Amino acid sequence: MKVLRDFAVKLGAEFSLNADLVVEKADRYFLLNKRLQSISHWDFYYAGTYLGKVKKGTFFPSFNLLAMLAKGKANKIVVDRKAAWLFICGRDVFRRSILTMHGLRRKGDYALVMNEFGECLGFGKILCSLDADVKGVEVVVKNISDVGDFLRREI
Amino acid sequence: MSGKEFFVNRYRQLGWKFENVEPKQAVRINVSNAKGKNLVERLRALGVQLERVPFLETGYWVCSSKVSVGATAEYLLGLYSIQEAAAQIPATLFTALRDKTVLDACAAPGGKTVQLADLMGNTGAIVALDVKKQRLNALANHLERCHVSNAVVYHLDARQASRLNLKFDRILLDAPCSGNFAADNAWFKRRTLQDVERNAQLQRELLTETTTCLSDYGEIIYSTCSLEPEENEVNMDWAVKHLNLQIEEVDCYGQKGLTEVLGKRLDASVERCRRIWPAETQGFFVCKLKKRVNKQ
Numbered sequence: 001m002k003v004l005r006d007f008a009v010k011l012g013a014e015f016s017l018n019a020d021l022v023v024e025k026a027d028r029y030f031l032l033n034k035r036l037q038s039i040s041h042w043d044f045y046y047a048g049t050y051l052g053k054v055k056k057g058t059f060f061p062s063f064n065l066l067a068m069l070a071k072g073k074a075n076k077i078v079v080d081r082k083a084a085w086l087f088i089c090g091r092d093v094f095r096r097s098i099l100t101m102h103g104l105r106r107k108g109d110y111a112l113v114m115n116e117f118g119e120c121l122g123f124g125k126i127l128c129s130l131d132a133d134v135k136g137v138e139v140v141v142k143n144i145s146d147v148g149d150f151l152r153r154e155i
Numbered sequence: 156m157s158g159k160e161f162f163v164n165r166y167r168q169l170g171w172k173f174e175n176v177e178p179k180q181a182v183r184i185n186v187s188n189a190k191g192k193n194l195v196e197r198l199r200a201l202g203v204q205l206e207r208v209p210f211l212e213t214g215y216w217v218c219s220s221k222v223s224v225g226a227t228a229e230y231l232l233g234l235y236s237i238q239e240a241a242a243q244i245p246a247t248l249f250t251a252l253r254d255k256t257v258l259d260a261c262a263a264p265g266g267k268t269v270q271l272a273d274l275m276g277n278t279g280a281i282v283a284l285d286v287k288k289q290r291l292n293a294l295a296n297h298l299e300r301c302h303v304s305n306a307v308v309y310h311l312d313a314r315q316a317s318r319l320n321l322k323f324d325r326i327l328l329d330a331p332c333s334g335n336f337a338a339d340n341a342w343f344k345r346r347t348l349q350d351v352e353r354n355a356q357l358q359r360e361l362l363t364e365t366t367t368c369l370s371d372y373g374e375i376i377y378s379t380c381s382l383e384p385e386e387n388e389v390n391m392d393w394a395v396k397h398l399n400l401q402i403e404e405v406d407c408y409g410q411k412g413l414t415e416v417l418g419k420r421l422d423a424s425v426e427r428c429r430r431i432w433p434a435e436t437q438g439f440f441v442c443k444l445k446k447r448v449n450k451q
Binding site: 039121 | 231279295298299305306310
């Protein structure tokens with residue numbers, strides 16, 4: 001649970017899950033509902049809502065977890081249509097592509113990247129204060145993870 | 156006993172004149188995720204022209220597309236799935252899925268598991284099994300992409316499903332099968348009658364085991380994408396005679412099941428199955444089964 005909470009903090013998100021329903025299995029975290037918990041007595045491969053995994057000490061959130069966090073208070077930037085497409089192709093976010101911002105905008109914070117429909121496309125790291133208009137700095141959010149990963153996993 | 160001529164001749168004896176077909180690509184809207192998102196319009200704006208499949212509530216043909224429908228943001232966000240039209244039928248034939256305990260016996264790569272979760276509104280529980288471990292990853296990715304939250308996946312041969320010690324209200328047995336030529340260009344070169352008979356035997360074993368896991372008033376939907384009667388009507392006839400199951404009426408696309416197959420007369424109730432010869436869809440077969448209730 002600590003890795004989940006720590007990640008949420010980096011996103012400026014409020015996060016509460018029933019710890020009794022979170023299951024860790026081989027460094028992967030799943031959120032079960034009570035019904036699933038009652039029948040998941042075997043060695044499952046996947047169950048409930050996948051929350052993410054720890055690999056070499058780093059937590060990699062699932063897109064389900066990002067979508068859950070995006071429903072509440074969190075650092076978010078909403079980008080235009082073209083930037084949304086480029087983001088899911090693995091590209092970073094340019095300052096001029098940002099339509100609106102919510103939450104913290106400091107250098108080093110994480111932010112969820114949202115499209116114009118309010119859907120979470122992934123998250124990135126803020127490279128410079130989003131409030132300051134630093135001349136010559138174009139890329140302001142570095143892509144860490146985006147839903148295009150579902151395609152890249154298949155390769 | 157193999158080759159195009161052999162199989163085409165069999166189809167003629169079963170009452171269907173062979174023709175080369177190319178099934179249309181189809182998608183299914185994941186209602187739980189796409190509610191209120193005007194998805195058809197959003198896809199149209201991307202250059203994807205959809206047309207509602209007349210026999211499906213949430214299925215659409217892809218008439219034309221300027222982009223790959225498997226690489227849009229909407230797809231990656233789980234708003235829709237790519238799923239062949241006939242393959243969308245089985246999950247819709249269950250009654251009252253919400254809050255039920257459902258077994259998806261041969262689940263990977265997960266198209267029907269996601270559809271079941273959508274029809275259940277992510278209530279109840281789905282136990283999804285597959286015997287091939289390398290296919291479980293695709294299944295897990297599919298569940299994550301479509302935000303399914305009510306499924307548990309096990310690496311388990313459905314012929315050992317009773318090891319779970321669970322009784323299921325609904326069982327989807329989309330059985331491994333010989334496939335059909337409309338979905339596989341090399342089908343006639345690859346398949347023999349021996350393959351068909353081997354698959355039919357496997358399907359009987361799956362039916363036998365999953366029936367032991369069915370609750371008294373539960374339902375089994377059996378489906379294959381095979382055109383071969385041994386894997387379809389003949390197996391259903393066998394299930395009626397050996398597993399104390401009865402075939403239920405279904406109201407869906409397709410022709411009545413065959414009751415005379417290559418000189419063999421089958422139980423009259425086999426007519427309640429649905430056989431889909433390839434045309435706009437691939438070939439398919441579906442049947443709804445329940446435990447026989449003894450009337451006293």
